[in-house]
Amino acid sequence: MSDLTLYSMPSSGNSYKVRLLLALLGRDYCHVPCETQSAELKQAKAEGHLPLGKLPALHLGNGTILSESNAILWYLAAGSDWVPNDPLTQAQMLGWMFFEQNRHEPVVAVRASLNTYPHLKDEATPRVMAELLETGHALLQLMEDHMQGRAWFAGASASLADIALYAYTHTAGDRGGFEMARFPALNAWCARMAALPGYVGLWDHA
Ligand SMILES: N[C@@H](CCC(=O)N[C@@H](CS)C(=O)NCC(=O)O)C(=O)O
Incomplete structure (x- = not known):
């Protein structure tokens, strides 16, 4: 079981970016799909899983939650070939x-x-x-x-x-x-x- 839990919208490109990078890195994660207009999305917001009120949100397992798709990409890719060196x-x-x-x-x-x-x-x-x-x-x-x-x-x-x-x-x-x-x-x-x-x-x- 992974420490990472991703709240993501299946149909959204912003959420897909993060799912794609996780797959390319071969990282395991738990996925909580929250489609637009769904009860799951409403619940995720109500329970405070989306601090900025938007998907994607990556829960790191230590209480920290990252928002904003491109910031999440940056965090996950640190030290990998997905970030150029110079x-x-x-x-x-x-x-x-x-x-x-x-x-x-x-x-x-x-x-x-x-x-x-x-x-x-x-x-x-x-x-x-x-x-x-x-x-x-x-x-x-x-x-x-x-x-x-x-x-x-x-x-x-x-x-x-x-x-x-x-x-x-x-x-x-x-x-x-x-x-x-x-x-x-x-x-x-x-x-x-x-x-x-x-x-x-x-x-x-x-
Ligand atoms: N700049 C943000 C945009 C996030 C965003 O707008 N997410 C939309 C889906 S693409 C969302 O959470 N919509 C659900 C809602 O607004 O209730 C990012 O890149 O993560």
């Missing part, structure tokens, strides 16, 4: 992780949520969806341009930046309605991610 590549990796939270997730993930979660249907007006589509395509193009001649987002090997950005990019077409055929370098990068040893998909969880 400060410049580390900073580039962190830059992409901040980009993911500040710009990519609020557009690419939000459009996918509005498209797929029935309880958000009223917010998905044609105007909002069109604006998110245009902004999302521009952000994906920016990523596509960066990936010309590169295999990974920061440095010569896969890093936390790739995990953070992959979470919502690999479903941007199916769930978000983005035209992914426009972005061949991103599609090739997604295929490289899915081929990593230990890889698990969004829905491959206990």
